[in-house]
Amino acid sequence: MAGKIKKPRLVSWRRLSQGLALALFFFLFIKTDYTGSDRIEYAVNILFRLDPLLAACAMLAAKAIVALMLPALAVLVLTLLLGRFFCGWACPMGALLDLLRPLTKSRPGRTDSLYPHLPSLLLAFVLAGALFGLPVAGYLDPFSILVRGLALAVYPAFTHATTAFFTWTYQEAPAWINALSEPVYGALKATVLPLAQKYHALALLSATVLLAVFLLELTQRRFFCRNLCPLGGLLGLTARGGPFHGRGGNEDCGKCRACRSVCRMGAIDEDRRIAMERCILCLDCLDLCPRGIIAFRFGRPPVPAAPVSLSRRGLLAALAGGSLLPAFTAVRGMSKVPDPLLIRPPGALAEEAFLDRCVRCGECMKVCIGNALHPTFLEAGLAGMFSPTLIARLGYCEFNCTLCGQVCPTGAIRVLSLEDKHGWKIGHAFFDRDRCLPYAKGIPCMVCEEHCPTPEKAIRFRSVTVLDDQDRPVEVLQPYVVDSLCIGCGICENKCPLPDRPAVYVTAAGEARNPDSSLPTAWEGY
Amino acid sequence: MNRRQFLRDALLWTAGLTVAVPRLTLAEVPAAPPPSPLVVVGTGADYPQLVAMVLAAAGGMEKFVRPGARVVVKPNIGWDRSPEQGANTHPAVVRAIVEQVLAAGAGRVQIFDRTCNEARRCYTNSGIEDALKPLGKKVRVEHIDERKFIPVEVARGKAVTELSIYRDALEADCYINVPVAKHHGLSRLTLSLKNSMGVLGGNRGKLHHNLGQKLADLATVLQPTLNIIDATRMLMANGPQGGRLEDVKAADTIIASVDPVAADAYATTLFGLKPEDIESTAAAHAMGLGVMDLNRMRIERVKA
Structure with a gap:
C-alpha cells in the first residue's frame, strides 16, 4: 500500500471525540474549585445538566419544569435523530471504560448482553421513584457515580500520593534530585493538584462503587452501559423509533459474524440486524466489515431488529417498587424527627424537596473550599446516601463562599447572593x-x-x-x-x-x- | 558559621542521620536589644510615601537588606476580609515595603502567611496578592507549603519547649514583620509578637493558654530584622477578624522598629492602653527581648 494515503477510519473520529470529551470532563472537574472569584464561571455541572435521566427525575420530583436542566432536552432530541451517539462519542464514563479496556480483557465468546432488560427496568423504577418520592437516580446515574468517586476518593487519593512522594523527595532526597523534583511539584500544584488535601467521609465506599463499574468489565465489555445504566436505557428508548439506523449484514455475509462478535453493546443479533436501541454508534462494525456491507443512514431499515421486549411483569414490578417504596420511607422515624447532626449546605431546599432533587453528584463536596461538605451514610436514610452534610470537625462553611449553590446542577442547593448567604x-x-x-x-x-x-x-x-x-x-x-x-x-x-x-x-x-x-x-x- | 549555613547543615544532618523526628536547635541568638531602641512613628494618608519616610527615618531599607538577599515580608493575611475592614495588613503598605525591599537590591522576596480562613480567599480578598502581582518575578506571593514546617527547640522558652516553624521564615536573610494593629478578644491587641504566629505550624489553637508568654518564647527563636506595624486603619472591636466598618478607625499611622517589644508598646498607646496591658509585651520585656518602657525609647515622628 506504499504511497497510498489511508483514509482516517471512522472509529478514529469516534476515539478523538471520546478523548476530547474526556479531556473536557477532567478540565471541568479540576475547575470545579475556587479560582479567586466569588463566581464560578464553569464547572462539571454542565455534564449533569445534559443528562436527560437526571433532568426527568428532577422535574418529576419537583412536578415542574426545572430550567437548570433544560439543556438535557438537546441531548434527547439529538438522540431521537441520531441514536445513542452520546454513549459512544461523548459519555466520559463510557470513554474511560473504553480507554481502560486493555486492562480488563474479558473472555471472548459471550456477545449478547447478560441482562439486557435491566436498564429499562431500572429506568422505570427510578422514574417512578422520582415521581413518588424515592430519590435513587444518583445511585445509578453514570455521571453521579463517576464524579462522586473522583471527587470523594480518587482525586484526594491522587493528591495524597503525589504530595507524599514530593514530601519525601523534599525532606530526604539530595539537592540534585530536588532540583528536578521541585519544579515538577510546582507545575503539578499550579495545574492539577488542589491547594489543600481533602478528606471525605465515605471515601472508600465511593471509590468501591466506581471501581465496581470498572471491574464489571471483566464479565463483559461495557457491562455497566448495557446491563445497568438507566440513562442508557432512557437514551435507548428514545433512539428506538428514530430515523437514523444501521444497515446490518445480509445473506451475502455467509457465515461471517465479525460485526456481531466485535459489538461492545451486543446490539447485533444472529441475523446481523442492528438494534438502534442498543447501538452506541461506535462504528467498530463498519470499519471491520470485510465486504463493506454495514452502513448507517437515515430512513427506515428494511428489516428492523427485534426490540428489547420487557416482560409486563418486570415492568409492573419496577413501577410498583418505585411508587410503593416511598410510602415505607415516609414512615421511618427520621422522616418525622431528622438526625440532629444532618446539616445541609446553605441554600438547600427543605429536606424532602432537597433529597428529591439532589442527584448525589458530589460537586458541592468537590467545590467546598472549607472541606465541610461530606456524603451522608445513613443519617438521611438509605435512599439519602451520598447527599451532602456539613461535618464541622472536618471542615467549616466559609462565610463569604457561595460556591456549592453555584455548582449544584439541579437547584437542590439554591444560588445565594453573598448578602443572603451571610444571613443564612x-x-x-x-x-x-x-x-x-x-x-x-x-x-x-x-x-x-x-x-x-x-x-x-x-x-x-x-x-x-x-x-x-x-x-x-x-x-x-x-x-x-x-x-x-x-x-x-x-x-x-x-x-x-x-x-x-x-x-x-x-x-x-x-x-x-x-x-x-x-x-x-x-x-x-x- | 553564619545562621544560614548552620541551618542548612543542621537540616542535612538531622535529615540524614536521625531516625527520630529531626528537631532543630537554633544557635542561641546573643544579640541583646539596644538599650534605647529607635521607634519611628509616621503619619500620613499617602501610604507609599508614608512607608518611604518611615523607612528612611529608620535608617533606610539598605540597612536591613543586602544586595541579593532572600527576604521574607510577613504581613497579616489571616482573614477573608477586605482592606477597609482592617483585619489584614493594608495591601498598599505591603506593596510599598516590598518595593523598598526590591529597591535595596533584594534577590528574592517571599510573602506568605498561614491563614485562618481559606488561604486563597484571604490572599485574594485582602488585596495583597493583586497588589504585588505587578512587581515582577522576584516577588513571590506563596501559599504555605505544609512540608516546610520544622520542629525548633525553644531553649529559653518558659511556656513552650518546642515549636513548629516555617523554614523559609527561619532561613531568610532578612525577615520583615508587618502586622496590622487590631483588637483581639484574648490578647486584647494583636501586634508584632502576635503576628509571628503566622509562621507556626500545628494546632495553633492550643497555644492560646498563657498566650502572652508563648508569644514571648516564640520571639526568642524568631527575631524579625525589622517590624513595621500597620496602623493605617485600626480595628477597635470584634477583632481579630472584624467585618464591620463601624469598628474600624482611620489612624493613617505606621510604626517601625527593630525591637518588636518597643514597637508593640508604642502601638498599644494608640488604643488608649498601657504597654503592660498586653501580656506578650510584658512577658517579652521581662525576658529581655525588648524594651516596653516608653521613656527608654527614642521615638522619632515623621509626617508624610
Missing part, C-alpha cells in the same frame, strides 16, 4: 460546658470567638470568676452564643483546640429551611 442559618452552635476550658477548667481560651465570622460576633464573652482545678479563684472570659447571630457555619467547632470531642458543636437546630426547628429564643409564645 444552616444550624446552631452549642457549648459543652463540661469540656469548654473557661467553664470546665478556668483556663482562658477564645479560639471559637476569634474565628466566629459574623461581623457582630455570634460568640461573645462574659467575664466570670470561677475556681480552677486547684480550687483557686480565677477570672476568665466564658463564651456564649447569641442565637440571633449564629448561622451555624461550624468554624467554632472546627477550630476548637480540644482533642477528640469539641467543646462547641453545631447541630441543625434553627436551620433556615425548616421552620419546625426554630430555636426557643425565636419562639413568640406557644
